[in-house]
Amino acid sequence: xLLLLANGAFFAWTQGLLLxxxxxxxxxxxxxxxGQQIRPEALSIVGAEEARRIETTAPAAxxxxxxxxxxxxxxxAEAVRPALQxxxxxxxxxxxxxxxxxxxxYMGKYQTADSVNKxxxxxxxxxxxxxxxxxxxxxxxxxxxxxxxQAAASGQLERLNERGVRTARVAQERAEVRGQRLLLxxxxxxxxxxxxxxxxxxxxxxxxxxx
Numbered sequence: 356x357l358l359l360l361a362n363g364a365f366f367a368w369t370q371g372l373l374l375x376x377x378x379x380x381x382x383x384x385x386x387x388x389x390g391q392q393i394r395p396e397a398l399s400i401v402g403a404e405e406a407r408r409i410e411t412t413a414p415a416a417x418x419x420x421x422x423x424x425x426x427x428x429x430x431x432a433e434a435v436r437p438a439l440q441x442x443x444x445x446x447x448x449x450x451x452x453x454x455x456x457x458x459x460x461y462m463g464k465y466q467t468a469d470s471v472n473k474x475x476x477x478x479x480x481x482x483x484x485x486x487x488x489x490x491x492x493x494x495x496x497x498x499x500x501x502x503x504x505q506a507a508a509s510g511q512l513e514r515l516n517e518r519g520v521r522t523a524r525v526a527q528e529r530a531e532v533r534g535q536r537l538l539l540x541x542x543x544x545x546x547x548x549x550x551x552x553x554x555x556x557x558x559x560x561x562x563x564x565x566x
Contacts, residue, residue, distance in 0.1 A: 463496020
């Protein structure tokens with residue numbers, strides 16, 4: 356009789372019938388979690404050396420960047436707009452913009468690159484800085500500074516004359532430009548492939564980093 360009672364109690368214990376009194380076996384498995392797995396076949400175990408190799412060879416994701424183009428002529432901007440309508444909201448803007456005329460202190464045109472290099476050496480000797488030209492029609496030449504007005508450029512030229520600069524003059528490097536600026540404020544990996552479709556519509560205008 357004792358053996359029969361002991362077997363009955365053991366059976367009740369193994370089946371969890373005594374859990375309400377705090378008696379029962381410790382749960383060793385959680386089969387309900389099997390249904391919560393996502394693509395378990397994609398999981399693989401690698402050693403430490405293989406893990407380091409994967410970390411060093413995996414390409415790093417490029418952070419989002421800001422690009423802009425323009426000023427674009429109105430007809431170019433209107434040609435670009437339909438293509439941008441398919442982009443997510445907030446990822447682009449087209450807005451009117453005015454780039455003022457730019458005046459420079461100009462030295463040139465020179466006949467040869469050697470003449471330019473000789474002039475650069477002379478300017479370095481007297482401590483005068485120079486910069487490349489952004490207007491290719493003024494090559495070969497040098498800019499000793501850019502200004503928003505002719506008066507500001509003329510004032511700086513007088514100061515440079517006192518330092519020994521004799522052959523420079525004030526010239527307008529760029530006239531005032533009106534148009535629309537295309538702004539892509541947060542270009543990420545999902546949007547970069549779309550640039551290949553956008554560039555032909557820009558009529559040669561370059562996408563450059565935002566300033």
